[in-house]
Amino acid sequence: MSKQMSHLDDIPSTPGKFKMEKSPFVHNRLRWHSSLAKLTFWSFIFLGLILIFFFRSPSSNPLPQDPSRRSLRTYNWGGPAWEKRVRSSARVRSHNGISVLVTGAAGFVGTHVSAALKRRGDGVLGLDNFNDYYDPSLKRARQALLERSGVFIVEGDINDSALLRKLFEVVAFTHVMHLAAQAGVRYAMENPGSYVHSNIAGLVSLLEVCKSANPQPAIVWASSSSVYGLNTKVPFSEKDRTDQPASLYAATKKAGEEIAHTYNHIYGLSLTGLRFFTVYGPWGRPDMAYFFFTRDILKGKSIPIFEAANHGTVARDFTYIDDIVKGCLAALDTAEKSTGSGGKKKGPAQLRVYNLGNTSPVPVSDLVSILERLLKVNAKRDIMKLPRNGDVQFTHANISLAQRELGYKPSTDLQTGLKKFVRWYLSYYNGGKKAAG
Numbered sequence: 001m002s003k004q005m006s007h008l009d010d011i012p013s014t015p016g017k018f019k020m021e022k023s024p025f026v027h028n029r030l031r032w033h034s035s036l037a038k039l040t041f042w043s044f045i046f047l048g049l050i051l052i053f054f055f056r057s058p059s060s061n062p063l064p065q066d067p068s069r070r071s072l073r074t075y076n077w078g079g080p081a082w083e084k085r086v087r088s089s090a091r092v093r094s095h096n097g098i099s100v101l102v103t104g105a106a107g108f109v110g111t112h113v114s115a116a117l118k119r120r121g122d123g124v125l126g127l128d129n130f131n132d133y134y135d136p137s138l139k140r141a142r143q144a145l146l147e148r149s150g151v152f153i154v155e156g157d158i159n160d161s162a163l164l165r166k167l168f169e170v171v172a173f174t175h176v177m178h179l180a181a182q183a184g185v186r187y188a189m190e191n192p193g194s195y196v197h198s199n200i201a202g203l204v205s206l207l208e209v210c211k212s213a214n215p216q217p218a219i220v221w222a223s224s225s226s227v228y229g230l231n232t233k234v235p236f237s238e239k240d241r242t243d244q245p246a247s248l249y250a251a252t253k254k255a256g257e258e259i260a261h262t263y264n265h266i267y268g269l270s271l272t273g274l275r276f277f278t279v280y281g282p283w284g285r286p287d288m289a290y291f292f293f294t295r296d297i298l299k300g301k302s303i304p305i306f307e308a309a310n311h312g313t314v315a316r317d318f319t320y321i322d323d324i325v326k327g328c329l330a331a332l333d334t335a336e337k338s339t340g341s342g343g344k345k346k347g348p349a350q351l352r353v354y355n356l357g358n359t360s361p362v363p364v365s366d367l368v369s370i371l372e373r374l375l376k377v378n379a380k381r382d383i384m385k386l387p388r389n390g391d392v393q394f395t396h397a398n399i400s401l402a403q404r405e406l407g408y409k410p411s412t413d414l415q416t417g418l419k420k421f422v423r424w425y426l427s428y429y430n431g432g433k434k435a436a437g
């Protein structure tokens with residue numbers, strides 16, 4: 001940049017005057033024209049560089065988020081070959097199987113749910129925008145994994161109504177497993193717009209298309225334990241208040257639950273919200289504490305461990321991915337049909353919300369101790385005050401409703417689950433030699 005500036009500095013700001021002093025009139029005119037051409041030329045170069053800098057800048061930021069730019073991204077979809085792949089991926093291969101559109105299929109939970117559905121013979125089509133909230137190469141690796149088991153992931157955004165309508169034209173999905181979202185509690189302060197874009201506008205865009213589809217699908221979607229916000233009564237029950245969210249992320253998930261109510265009420269869509277409690281496991285999300293603690297312990301880097309006021313314990317009801325997958329499949333299997341058609345409600349439809357947690361909260365410092373034992377490395381603990389940017393002190397799920405109605409019964413404790421995570425982590429990142437994103 002400074003080099004270009006120096007070129008610009010060479011060009012006099014009043015070229016005519018400058019040359020008048022040194023040359024006869026004709027020469028002056030010629031030199032004036034050539035200087036003007038030079039000025040124009042370098043101005044274009046300068047402008048070009050600014051544009052290149054502007055468009056390239058997101059990739060140099062580890063968490064580049066401009067949701068509007070994301071939605072401007074164009075995706076290639078359509079055409080006979082593409083439709084054939086869509087149909088084949090969504091084809092049901094077992095007796096009584098269902099055909100499911102899984103949004104966020106290249107995400108952590110989306111990948112595991114898609115693989116599980118495919119394994120039992122259901123039709124599965126994925127949808128994902130492969131955004132760069134965290135290392136997209138991990139999403140590509142999950143995509144490759146799913147591709148090997150016959151699941152095609154369509155590349156596109158849930159805000160693209162034309163694409164969603166096309167998918168429903170090609171396949172009469174019986175169910176939608178909606179897992180596409182802007183996740184993460186603390187990041188909401190950095191990029192609030194991305195939460196509104198994905199968790200509110202994206203949800204409405206999807207429900208609009210679902211309500212007009214014929215037949216309407218039943219929808220199961222990811223809400224969050226964070227809707228319990230600042231509640232102090234534990235364990236958290238579905239009957240408890242959810243009107244004091246501590247982060248914008250939580251507020252958008254809470255808004256999602258209200259939006260679900262509206263679409264159920266007006267259009268007869270069958271809707272089930274699942275409040276996930278800090279899901280972890282192999283192929284997990286690098287923005288989550290257990291994941292980047294592992295990376296940083298291995299690197300010998302210190303890790304920030306949050307502590308509440310007066311050395312109060314910060315704890316989470318960490319829930320292993322396989323238990324969550326079982327809960328998701330049970331929610332799909334028990335979902336009743338939507339009752340509307342052609343955008344019109346024909347009768348009351350099912351509206352449900354369930355906690356999917358582990359029912360045994362673990363302090364974050366104990367999580368670190370387990371990781372130290374599994375990695376055989378001592379962590380450099382940096383005890384910090386719990387930041388007031390969305391974090392809550394603890395979460396703890398009451399799961400009796402999910403137990404009763406979904407047969408949900410989590411069976412993996414944190415020690416066992418983290419062992420599986422660490423084994424995956426070490427093999428995926430080549431024994432820690434390759435850096436995690």
Ligand SMILES: O=C(O)[C@H]1O[C@H](OP(=O)(O)OP(=O)(O)OC[C@H]2O[C@@H](n3ccc(=O)[nH]c3=O)[C@H](O)[C@@H]2O)[C@H](O)[C@@H](O)[C@@H]1O
Nearest residue numbers: 183184185224225226276277278288289304305306364391
């Ligand atoms: O259960 C949920 O609803 C939410 O669970 C997680 O949110 P969170 O529980 O905050 O998960 P992490 O960011 O992995 O944090 C886990 C624990 O580690 C603590 N932590 C986090 C980051 C850090 O640097 N240090 C630290 O001690 C947090 O306070 C928290 O107690 C997910 O990131 C959300 O997307 C999800 O919706």
